[in-house]
Structures are given as structure tokens and as C-alpha cells.
Amino acid sequence: NAGVTQTPKFQVLKTGQSMTLQCAQDMNHEYMSWYRQDPGMGLRLIHYSVGAGITDQGEVPNGYNVSRSTTEDFPLRLLSAAPSQTSVYFCASSSSLAGNTIYFGEGSWLTVV
């Protein structure tokens, strides 16, 4: 049972490049979310999904795209990276059928230069 797996763990991008942060969970959770963490800001919700085919915006969605074609995967796409997107990204999953316990991935450290 791997839980929530995020890849890559570290990435350096140049301004304007695009990339995808991968998130996969093997617990059949219906809920998945992406957060970013910046110093002094706590975690802020980027996008979330309540099931396959359903996504919605969180607090800071601009510059990010998501899709949920399967229950297991919830990739986060940076369309044109900007230095302001330098952050640590966390993926999370949970299920109402499993007590709403939230499982977080280990984080992805992204630097945009």
C-alpha cells in the first residue's frame, strides 16, 4: 500500500517552461487535492476533485491546470512557469468512506528560475 505518491520530488524549471506534477493514490479515494506551501503562508488550496471527471478551483488556481480522468491520478500542470510558482507542492487524498482521514504525499519542491 503506497498511499499518495508524488513525482518528481525536486524540479528546477526555467520561466515559461511547462511541466506536470504527478500524483497517484492506491486507496480508491474519491477526493484529491493539490496545495502549495510558501514560507509564512501555510498551505493554500490550488485545485481539488471530488471524483473522476470532476474538478474545481481552490484559493490559488491561476497558472495551474488539473484533470481527473481516473480515480487514482490527479496531475497538476503548470502551463507557463513563473518565478512566483516556486513553492513546495503537496497532493492529498481522502474518502468519506474512510473517515475523511487525509493522506498527504511527501511533497514536490519546485524552483522556477
Next chain:
Amino acid sequence: AQSVTQPDIHITVSEGASLELRCNYSYGATPYLFWYVQSPGQGLQLLLKYFSGDTLVQGIKGFEAEFKRSQSSFNLRKPSVHWSDAAEYFCASGAGSYQLTFGKGTKLSVIP
């Protein structure tokens, strides 16, 4: 919009002293409430959670939190702090587990 306030950015306590970290939330109904701890460069570890029922919640590592609806608070407590408790602590709330609002965190330093 929901908000979570952690009024203390940094707290320093002596080892063995008691600890209380404050958290206030804004939400009309009873939200899902969580406390997480994070060591530098690490991920988030759940200390405890409250959804409903008994307002005093016991968590891991000797932590507890009390939900007070009248004060919109969910303060975290520990009777005796250990040096290994030094970390950053985050309070979070949400209408559901997929849509959390986090506080900005309280950094705890422990003096030996």
C-alpha cells in the same frame, strides 16, 4: 470565504513546560478541524482531528485539542513539552476533507 487564524507566529517554551497553540476559524457550521505538525523539509503529520461528538480530542504524541463553538476555537495543548516537539504546527478547517483552509502556522522552539 473561510479563514483560519493562528495568532502566534513563533512560540518558545522550556522543556517540560505546558503548551497551548491557538487556532480560530471562521465557518458558519461545524467544520472539519485538524492539527498538523511539520518538521523542516518534511511533510505533514496529522496530530488529531475533530468532526463531531466529544469536544475534547486526543491525538498522537500526547497532544489534545478542544473544540469550542462559542469561541470558534480549536486550541492545541500538551501538558509537558519535549525537545522533539520543536516544529511548525498548522491548524486547518474545511467543510469537507478535500477543501481545507490552513492557518499560517506557529513555529515552536523548545529550550532544553
